[in-house]
Amino acid sequence: MSDEKVALPSPEYWNKRMEEITGADIKRTTATERKIFRAYRKSKREIEREITAFLARYGSENGMTYQQALVYLNKNEFRQWRMDIKEYIERIEKTGDELLLLELNTLSARARVTRMEQLMAQINVQIAELKQEQEEIFEEHLEESADDSYYQTTFAVQQGLGMATTVAVLDKQAVQTILETPWSGANYSKRIWRDRQRLTQVLEDELTQSFQQGKDVRQTSKAVAERMETSYANAVRLVRTESSYVANQASMKAYESAGIQKYQFLATLDRKTSKTCQKMDNQVFDLADKQIGVNCPPLHPFCRSTTIPYFEGTKGLRLARDAKGKPIRVPADMNYEQWKKEYLPKLAA
Template sequence: MTTEELRKLKRYYVKAAADIERDIAALYAKYATENGLSMTAARKLIRGDEFKSWRLTLEEYVRKSKVDPKILRELNTLTARSRISRLEALHARTLMETIDLAERLQEAADAHLARAYLETYYGNLYDFHKTIGLSTPPNAVDAKRVESVLQTAWVGKNYSSRIWANQARLANELEATLLQAIHRGSSIQQLSKALSRRMDVAYSNAERLIRTELNAVENRASEAAMKAAEFTHYQFMATLDRRTCARCGERDGEVYKLSEMNQGENAPPMHARCRCTIVAYDGGGNGQRVAGRERLPEGVTYKQWRARYVDGEPPTIIINNYEDVAKVRTQSEFTALANQIKPIVEPYTGRASKWNGKIMVADDGDRAGGKHWSCSIRLNPDVPEHVLIHEMIHSCSASHYGAQKFFENKFEEELTVHYLSQELAVLKKILVVDSGYDNGVELIREFKRALGIKQPDLEFASALIRQPLGERWDWLGGLIPFGGTIEQYQNLLSKLEAIRQWKTS
């Protein structure tokens, strides 16, 4: 857990302690003498309006509570009683405080453990994708799967049942502390110190629980990632220092079957606050089985990888060196690929492709590809699919206007074509290679963001390229609203002018 998360957890316990001490202090202030609060005074019945108010408060709490009815059983029993002592009324308020505390802890644990599972799972899968490759592309983890993992029991219980067991124990211990103080004739100051010590112990227990459950969840996430990457074995890795216990130390380096993984027996956590982990084991040649696997190209960051394979609206992933994703293709292979890409491109441009069906494959050095005015497409033999998408969009755009119109509006054509090609590549999970047009496309994206347009980039890029060549920047200008401030208006005009004046380096 982070320092801030631990502080937040501590605040929960400090607040609960303060609320409980306030309730007890009110009882002492009203009924205690210089010798403390007597048991006789504590066990006197509350009557009249005080009883009615107490019951209404309790009934409303039970009615609004969303926790398991079993947890509310004791409170329900108290609401059914027609006679309640001051001590029982105080115990009911203490129960409510500890239930609220457990709810906050449960909510924090749910969020923290779910996040930890996803980060560990995706982090491992990203590493596997880079090193040994994956047979099938990774996908986002279903929320139900995460919930199922969090509810998995190890050593007999899951973390939720442990939280509520701790809540019941804390409520009983607080009641016992109060009874002891009354029997001893303790002052409110002495009782407050005893309660604070008890709450400190409860906080320590909660911290230990979360740390241990975090270890359990992270190792289950590692297990799932290993299975997704088709590993069959894992290796137990102990954190070796003076605090390492004998059980963990003797398992360090041991290799086990993933199918036989059992937390608490041959996988961590082995005990409370366990720091051990599991790692993928490829001693059986797993790492050598590369046939049918796709390795992640060099230069793809974790953020880009997650955006492409996990998140719903992935940003463009730009590969700085297209040789990392290059695959040498023959003319017939490029032609077959172009015939697949053509029906994908046409609906987004609003025009039919003028490509004549011919692909010319030749090494043009640094130039990846181009479109001839005869409407054939010329490509280097090792260009990635994204380049072919770019050229196919040209066949649906500039090819309808002729060479003169294109050269008069070259950068308008190239930027709008490249913008759409990036979005279509992302849609089809094709890696985007870097280009001299990237900075110009980013100016269009910035302009769209400044306008506050929520429309997905693919739809916006499609709408932009549907405009006649030579009128696309004017169309962008027409989107600038007149209702904002002068400063906002000038800022948008400045961004639009940067697009108009952009030239490739």
């Protein structure tokens, strides 16, 4: 409880600071999207190479028929396949994809395998490794987003008040709780692996159709590339939406740590702003009543809205004090790195 006279900063101050924090997160997300793009580009090239080699081996310049794709491997081909499938299984064991591992183990026990099954096993492995890399990229990005948003928000609150507040350390477990929460029905990891299954099925359907229609290598590769681009677009939507969720949740934890009891919804107002966010702009809610997707962003995919702390006074603020019981003041001209180095070790609880 605070009985100190604290000058509350203007709404313009909070708007500016939260826009800066959101802007930094958007910049970080854009860099992450480039990493995901490179992973998809590499995987797409590998899959196209597999398809080209497949058509060169079993088809002709004009492609191949679906009947040719369903032909069983001969003895020599099957012998090579048994060696390849062992390698595929070892690679998939590293990804932790239990569903695909079961599929490959079942396939490896078969006495006969078609050319199409052979090709799809190769493609499945490529996609699983892509999704494993995507998950690792996401996790690193979201952990950094949570940490930065939490401490940047704490710094903005303290500098705005001119006084330090208590700071609860955002440890790895707290971050993992944010990341693993299925706030929209499933967390980011489950959505990534669901897309693996969806992309695999879509590519199999596309290849089946290409063989049935007698498409050549160029046409088949183009069709596959388009499906991969759709999956990449889904990945971009997911990373932007999850980034918004993580950053906003981290800010909420910073409010809670400081003793802030209310927050104000802040929409990014431009031509792209959804009607939902327009209606929510400037509305005030109790922190205890926050509901993600209802009164706390993100409200929808690609949501750019954020929140700012709302004060009706200083009641409830947890002001930090020195050994003599005096409030610790935070200079207005101090930057984030200086604050993090000088104040954070003293304030962290």
